[in-house]
Amino acid sequence: MAQEKQPQRKKIEATGQMMKIMSDYFYDLNDAAKAPDRKVAWCTSVGPAELLRAMGFAVHFPENHAAMLGATRMATELIPEATTIGYSPDICSYLTADIGAYLKGVSPLAKAYPGIEAPPRPDILVYNTNQCRDVQDWFSWYAKELDVPCIGITSPKNFTNVTDILIDDVTRQIEALIPTLEKISGQPLELQRLRETVALSRECTELWRQVLETAAASPAPLTFFDGTIHMGPAVVLRGTRQAVDYYQQLLTELTQRMTDKVGAVDSEKHRIYWEGMPVWGRLRQHSELFAELQASVLVSTYCSSWIFPDFDAKDPIRSMAKAYLGLFIVRSDSYKEEYIKEMLRKFHIDGIIYHDAKTCPCNSNSRYGMPQRLEKETGIPSQVISGDLNDLRCVSDEQTRTNVEAFIEQLEERR
Amino acid sequence: MTEPVYVGLDMGASRTKVAVIDRHGVLIGHAVKKSGIDFAATATFCLDASLEMAGVNRDDISDAVATGYGRNNVAFVTEKSKTEIGCHAKGCHYSFAGEITIIDIGGQDNKIIKLDAEGRRDSFKMNRKCAAGTGAFLEEMSSRLDIPLDEMNNLARQATEMIKLGSYCTVFSATEVLENIRHGKPVADIIKGIFYSMIQRVLEMDSLTEKVVLSGGVVAHNPYLVEMAAELIGRPVLIPEFPQFTGAHGAALYALDAVTNTGEDSKKL
Ligand code: SF4
Numbered sequence: 267m268a269q270e271k272q273p274q275r276k277k278i279e280a281t282g283q284m285m286k287i288m289s290d291y292f293y294d295l296n297d298a299a300k301a302p303d304r305k306v307a308w309c310t311s312v313g314p315a316e317l318l319r320a321m322g323f324a325v326h327f328p329e330n331h332a333a334m335l336g337a338t339r340m341a342t343e344l345i346p347e348a349t350t351i352g353y354s355p356d357i358c359s360y361l362t363a364d365i366g367a368y369l370k371g372v373s374p375l376a377k378a379y380p381g382i383e384a385p386p387r388p389d390i391l392v393y394n395t396n397q398c399r400d401v402q403d404w405f406s407w408y409a410k411e412l413d414v415p416c417i418g419i420t421s422p423k424n425f426t427n428v429t430d431i432l433i434d435d436v437t438r439q440i441e442a443l444i445p446t447l448e449k450i451s452g453q454p455l456e457l458q459r460l461r462e463t464v465a466l467s468r469e470c471t472e473l474w475r476q477v478l479e480t481a482a483a484s485p486a487p488l489t490f491f492d493g494t495i496h497m498g499p500a501v502v503l504r505g506t507r508q509a510v511d512y513y514q515q516l517l518t519e520l521t522q523r524m525t526d527k528v529g530a531v532d533s534e535k536h537r538i539y540w541e542g543m544p545v546w547g548r549l550r551q552h553s554e555l556f557a558e559l560q561a562s563v564l565v566s567t568y569c570s571s572w573i574f575p576d577f578d579a580k581d582p583i584r585s586m587a588k589a590y591l592g593l594f595i596v597r598s599d600s601y602k603e604e605y606i607k608e609m610l611r612k613f614h615i616d617g618i619i620y621h622d623a624k625t626c627p628c629n630s631n632s633r634y635g636m637p638q639r640l641e642k643e644t645g646i647p648s649q650v651i652s653g654d655l656n657d658l659r660c661v662s663d664e665q666t667r668t669n670v671e672a673f674i675e676q677l678e679e680r681r
Numbered sequence: 682m683t684e685p686v687y688v689g690l691d692m693g694a695s696r697t698k699v700a701v702i703d704r705h706g707v708l709i710g711h712a713v714k715k716s717g718i719d720f721a722a723t724a725t726f727c728l729d730a731s732l733e734m735a736g737v738n739r740d741d742i743s744d745a746v747a748t749g750y751g752r753n754n755v756a757f758v759t760e761k762s763k764t765e766i767g768c769h770a771k772g773c774h775y776s777f778a779g780e781i782t783i784i785d786i787g788g789q790d791n792k793i794i795k796l797d798a799e800g801r802r803d804s805f806k807m808n809r810k811c812a813a814g815t816g817a818f819l820e821e822m823s824s825r826l827d828i829p830l831d832e833m834n835n836l837a838r839q840a841t842e843m844i845k846l847g848s849y850c851t852v853f854s855a856t857e858v859l860e861n862i863r864h865g866k867p868v869a870d871i872i873k874g875i876f877y878s879m880i881q882r883v884l885e886m887d888s889l890t891e892k893v894v895l896s897g898g899v900v901a902h903n904p905y906l907v908e909m910a911a912e913l914i915g916r917p918v919l920i921p922e923f924p925q926f927t928g929a930h931g932a933a934l935y936a937l938d939a940v941t942n943t944g945e946d947s948k949k950l
Contacts, residue, residue: 647803664750665790665807669807672767672805675763675764675766675767675802676766676802676805680801
């Protein structure tokens with residue numbers, strides 16, 4: 267492939283507004299940690315954030331902080347700090363980077379937001395193991411270190427259908443969290459407030475779905491790489507008005523792009539599905555690499571994981587259980603394959619890239635024969651690239667480039 | 682006036698290969714050298730040597746394409762590049778028509794590429810970021826044992842048994858080799874195990890189709906490895922005439938295609 271082409275990517279105008287609401291969010295968290303009358307909870311990305319928000323907690327998401335460590339390329343230097351206290355470089359590099367940052371006393375928040383020194387000190391840690399066991403280990407370490415309670419949901423795993431038995435189980439586990447949370451927050455759970463929060467979460471994720479689905483248009487107005495940035499509010503501000511307002515604005519911009527037939531990548535020729543996590547420290551390079559090749563990586567499992575159609579204000583706790591169980595990562599391969607097949611169809615995909623992330627087996631779906639099975643069934647070719655979400659020692663830029671270029675060459679040959 | 686020629690430069694991480702072909706695609710000149718630290722100087726050396734072998738000079742070059750790890754470092758020759766996957770596929774398809782699986786074993790990486798009957802790629806796989814199954818593994822073992830590679834090939838043939846190595850890792854494998862030497866195991870049997878471990882790592886990367894082509898510098902210089910591969914696969918394997926030059930040859934064929942397709946002689950130099 268000729269290298270002289272300049273990458274052509276379109277900037278999203280709403281980015282400024284997103285930066286603002288993210289900044290407000292981080293300052294509010296920082297204030298909450300200092301205010302004697304406010305409480306801070308740490309929560310996993312698909313943990314019971316709705317419950318925590320409804321009970322007045324300011325909610326911090328360590329995974330978001332860890333992704334920032336990755337995106338700012340601080341992670342690789344910090345992971346060894348966690349290794350020295352016994353956390354293997356083979357386990358979740360969100361965990362190792364985040365604990366490493368704590369041990370070293372550094373944070374990307376300090377650079378981005380003057381006046382903030384570190385993530386807010388928690389009053390309680392709340393996990394859901396629906397994504398992996400590492401989150402429980404991660405939070406447990408902080409629980410000991412900071413001497414704060416750590417509670418959570420131990421999720422069923424690898425099921426195909428979200429059955430009533432599973433929903434009953436998780437519903438009861440969520441309910442069991444309430445007394446401890448009430449004790450720490452000092453206030454009882456108000457059901458009406460929970461309903462409102464769940465309604466806002468539903469609205470937020472519905473808008474996020476519509477945002478992502480604009481990429482079904484040809485050319486696609488946004489890419490996976492844009493998505494990883496713009497999903498910030500859907501992750502950390504789920505259940506708030508700000509997130510809803512933001513996605514309305516973003517959706518308007520992208521709908522206009524669709525009408526004007528403006529693609530995120532100039533002269534889009536190949537439509538690619540991304541399966542797996544982003545390589546946070548290489549977002550820009552990867553985005554440019556595909557754009558150079560006129561390939562639009564326009565949809566992903568990862569960004570789409572923050573769509574929760576099951577939230578229902580009428581039955582808040584049970585619908586939360588259903589939503590947390592509905593998550594892609596916690597399902598069986600047969601469910602995952604049906605899901606991906608539907609996405610390939612809906613978004614008119616020409617090829618799939620699987621990112622095999624060294625330290626996150628749960629998000630690396632290329633390890634149990636899925637690429638081969640899906641390729642056989644759909645005829646859509648795929649390519650696995652080895653890398654990692656945060657640990658750049660596991661990333662070979664040259665190998666990635668060669669793999670991606672050769673894959674696009676292969677798609678060209680087949681056109 | 683001499684006929685125009687087409688050049689392929691394969692800038693590998695360990696060796697640089699240049700191929701010169703005529704307008705029928707026939708390889709008429711080639712040269713190889715360790716890539717070293719100055720890619721440009723190595724490319725220049727190989728280019729001039731292969732042109733000399735072909736009996737032409739730089740003015741006769743109609744077009745050139747670069748491939749390999751350093752493909753973007755030879756802009757003074759050409760800005761056109763193709764991946765090594767594409768070039769190996771093209772080079773092997775030129776030698777062997779029909780549906781084939783190519784196993785390319787290079788100094789730093791290896792690949793398995795599957796082609797359909799028209800020479801289009803069905804799939805390809807590259808090794809993970811690991812020396813297992815690459816030339817680097819053999820070189821490391823050769824230096825640990827202090828036995829040159831060609832001698833290792835001869836010794837392996839004299840083995841009466843094979844001592845299998847249990848590990849993926851080059852460092853662990855080296856320790857295992859030393860352990861076996863300490864226990865007085867015959868060196869020939871150990872070396873056979875080294876070759877076995879190497880080819881096994883490559884074969885487990887993907888399934889194979891009926892016709893298997895072996896290419897790459899490691900294949901060119903280790904005839905024993907080829908014999909063992911055929912034995913493990915259970916049928917004879919195909920080897921291009923110049924296995925080390927399939928990538929460079931493929932790149933040159935792309936250069937020829939570009940001129941044939943556009944009808945233009947781009948005179949890049
Ligand atoms: S899902 Fe993967 S990246 Fe996320 S916390 Fe678990 S191991 Fe880490």
